[in-house]
Amino acid sequence: MAKTATRPKPTNLKKTEAAGSATPDAAADIRLIPLDQLEPSPLNVRKVAASASDDAELLSSIRETGIKQNLVVHALSESRFAVDAGGRRLKALKQLAEDGIIPSDHPVPCLVEDERNAILTSATENLQRAAMHPADQFEAFDKMIGEGRSEDEIALKFGVSVDLVRRRLKLARVAPEIIEQFRAGDLTLECVMAFTLTDDHDRQLAVWNAVKGGYHIHPQSIK
Incomplete structure (x- = not known):
């Protein structure tokens, strides 16, 4: 040692x-x-x-x-x-x-x-340590980006990695209605990230409506 x-x-x-x-x-x-x-x-x-x-x-x-x-x-x-x-x-x-x-x-x-x-x-x-919900992190990071701050600045401010900031900012591609389902606990983070394969919110919502009635929603079924 x-x-x-x-x-x-x-x-x-x-x-x-x-x-x-x-x-x-x-x-x-x-x-x-x-x-x-x-x-x-x-x-x-x-x-x-x-x-x-x-x-x-x-x-x-x-x-x-x-x-x-x-x-x-x-x-x-x-x-x-x-x-x-x-x-x-x-x-x-x-x-x-x-x-x-x-x-x-x-x-x-x-x-x-x-x-x-x-x-x-x-x-x-x-x-x-009281971890923020990923959706809350996304909103905070997104607002700071809107203020002209860099990803590095945000990472330093929140004491997280730049990689985590970038992953959270990907949630900007997801329809707000799906983000709210995530907040409510109806979707896991992995499922939400599966929706980032497209920027088309209408398509995302169509997929959400197709899978939300299932007993277990899996990221692969969303993809």
Whole structure:
């Protein structure tokens, strides 16, 4: 394990994604810990799992742009560490290793804290993070673009990646009526993104009317 004053560029991954909260003043204490030495912490306060669509989007984002924010861990032994903050990022990285995208011992930037701080760290990360609905993100980003701001400026302002900003702005291609169904929980993000294959709102609405009565609406059926 090595210490570094800056976050390392991930092996076999491109740029970085803001996927969680970094701990203040952590940069000087960041260690690179092999992925296969990390495991979920039983002290993580998040018990209700994120939605499958949220996990899928995080996995896709990390695959394409890497991981930016360090995990926060406590030592179980000299070679085992429990992740108190960043469990979803850990899950995504483990999946990428299982898929052969990154090696099983891929170095992951981690802040090692005392186990006594684990619950406080986990609670702080989860309580301070109130993710915006993707439709709300789209509207906010779209308004800022209308004000003449760049995608880079928006990403910096909201603490997200430029890639996420671009994905949200694709929702501008979707009919407002479908966006409202998304807000109401009648459609997943993957289904909404399937409608972006065309800019023709009339065609989108025709497809929506054809599939909305189904028991399970799948992105492939929309495409």
